[in-house]
Amino acid sequence: MKGIERIYSVSAVTGNGSCNANCGFCAGKHLRKDAKEDVHYHRSLESAIKLSARYDGWSLSLTGSGEPTCDPDAVTRALETYRKCASQGAYFPNVSLFTNGILFADKAFCDKHLGLWRALGLTNVAVSIQSIDEQEQARAYNLSSYPSLDAIVSNVREQGVGLRGTLLLKKDGVDNAAKYETAVHALMRKGIGNITSWPVVNPDGTRGSHTPSWFNLFGIKRWLHKNAKLCHEHCWGGGVFDYNGTMLRLTDYVTKYNPKKAFVRQLVVFQDGVVAYSWIKEGALCMR
Known part of the structure; x- marks a missing residue:
């Protein structure tokens, strides 16, 4: 060793x-x-x-x-x-x-907790995004409705805390390069300049029923290397890219210890x- x-x-x-919430693939x-x-x-x-x-x-x-x-x-x-x-x-x-971001749509919740958390060292809130469409986002969470992402962004930033997007790569959701590009552009328009993505897998890191195909995941990687500039390569796989000033990160959720x-x-x-x-x-x- x-x-x-x-x-x-x-x-x-x-x-x-x-x-x-009640995600069907809760890890x-x-x-x-x-x-x-x-x-x-x-x-x-x-x-x-x-x-x-x-x-x-x-x-x-x-x-x-x-x-x-x-x-x-x-x-x-x-x-x-x-x-x-x-x-x-x-x-x-x-x-x-x-x-999942839901409670951050409540300004009173943010007023009560976020200022304290920032004072204790919190720098970012990372909101999981399964779809840029709020109705589809609600369905992914098995909810009747999902709050406005614009409200979440506004409330978090008002407290002086950064907001990152965790754009999940999920079969029948954001699962290919075209959908990934569309989602990234939509989040950029909302002012989210730091977006991390990983494919949904089983808790042990193996592929599951919600994992996008190898071909489609390769397409997303190819899109990043073609359209963005690599800033940093992770030694466990994936890396960080600069896409017109927006930070895009592609990684895996779990890495088995070696x-x-x-x-x-x-x-x-x-x-x-x-x-x-x-x-x-x-x-x-x-x-x-």
Whole structure:
């Protein structure tokens, strides 16, 4: 096994597992049995942040087995732990909250929580987008309606927090180069200048019924290389592109840990207090 030279980021599962949507391909449901903070959770989160920072990490992502904003106090506690680490030198320039965005359409919710979260270090809200059409977005979330994305963007930015789009690549949704280009242009018109995409897969990283075809995914990659300028190539695959001033990122949601590599894409902090080198725990335990 090679010595680890770089731990790029930390992802932390937070919240009580409740959700205000019901995606057919939810990646978090299998984690809901542990949807409570173990007595060791915040100690594990602190250790993971400090370990990643020691190995040149630069990013913290907060997510959940449900929708993390449905348990805002848990988000606050996680950010308080990060703030403690940052005050001790384990600072990350990129701290993101991954969300379906629904509650951010509520200005009162944003007024109550976002200013505090920004003060604790939150830099970006990353909103999952399955379709640029609000009716199709609602159907993807199994809801009768989805709020205005314009309202979400406005409310988040009003609090001084950045907004990123997580444009999911899903069969019968955004699943080919033409649809990807259309969606990117629509999000750019809404002022979203940072868009990350990955194909929807099973929790273990294998292809599932919602995964676009290999051919169509190749078409999206080809479109990026043809129309945008590569800024940075990820060592685990994919990369970051400059498309007329908009940052487009293509990656995979999960990367299986390889002990023969000298890098770790992310440390994952689970709610049972386990820290792993990947979302795929087996063979990837780091701390417990």
